[in-house]
Amino acid sequence: xxxxxxxxxxxxxxxxxxxxxxxxxxxxxxxxxxxxxxxxxxxxxxxxxxxxxxxxxxxxxxxxxxxxxxxxxxxxxxxxxxxxxxxxxxxxxxxxxxxxxxxxxxxxxxxxxxxxxxxxxxxxxxxxxxxxxxxxxxxxxxxxxxxxxxxxxxxxxxxxxxxxxxxxxxxxxxxxxxxxxxxxxxxxxxxxxxxxxxxxxxxxxxxxxxxxxxxxxxxxxxxxxxxxxxxxxxxxxxx
Numbered sequence: 001x002x003x004x005x006x007x008x009x010x011x012x013x014x015x016x017x018x019x020x021x022x023x024x025x026x027x028x029x030x031x032x033x034x035x036x037x038x039x040x041x042x043x044x045x046x047x048x049x050x051x052x053x054x055x056x057x058x059x060x061x062x063x064x065x066x067x068x069x070x071x072x073x074x075x076x077x078x079x080x081x082x083x084x085x086x087x088x089x090x091x092x093x094x095x096x097x098x099x100x101x102x103x104x105x106x107x108x109x110x111x112x113x114x115x116x117x118x119x120x121x122x123x124x125x126x127x128x129x130x131x132x133x134x135x136x137x138x139x140x141x142x143x144x145x146x147x148x149x150x151x152x153x154x155x156x157x158x159x160x161x162x163x164x165x166x167x168x169x170x171x172x173x174x175x176x177x178x179x180x181x182x183x184x185x186x187x188x189x190x191x192x193x194x195x196x197x198x199x200x201x202x203x204x205x206x207x208x209x210x211x212x213x214x215x216x217x218x219x220x221x222x223x224x225x226x227x228x229x230x231x232x233x234x235x236x237x238x239x
Contacts (some may be wrong), residue, residue: 002219004235005033005228007208012231015081017048018088022096026103030236033105035228038093040117041141045069046093046124097131110141119151140183151178192223198224
């Protein structure tokens, strides 16, 4: 059965990448995985946040990497979504690991560009070691070289390449990076590619699929395609 993956937590019902969105996803047993985005604070703490700048989803400004954890924790990461979530803070990855452990799979996107977050992979791997969660996560990124480095650092954790577009020789790229998972923007993913990858032992994630017709179509391709969505209820209604 296709795994339902909640994108940035249940971000259709609560502000993305907050504990409230994570908790809503964890409260639904039919959700098998949660996707989150992780960056480093100025003092090197992995935190959940998607954009490199703070303006869209908080009352702060500037770059995530330029504020300490204490400064980030003072920001309001909920009111932009709905005033009911006023004061919702930016969570640390460690908080999320403690909440998720033993309950579902966590897809951790390493958010970086060029050399924006040196040490990000190492700090995330340290937390996974501390919480005994290497077998419960995927580490994925648009930075394919970073994923290759993660594989060199740790041969146990599962890794994945995030792809927007339809590059040639993508399965060869996965092998070169030592990656286990292909996470592809769903308009570019085809039934043929999904089935070929799965038949070669590669996990496949289609993102971000919110239209029920598209969800239904992708579910029909192969039962092992994981579907990442802001609205898990739309997918679960089709089962």
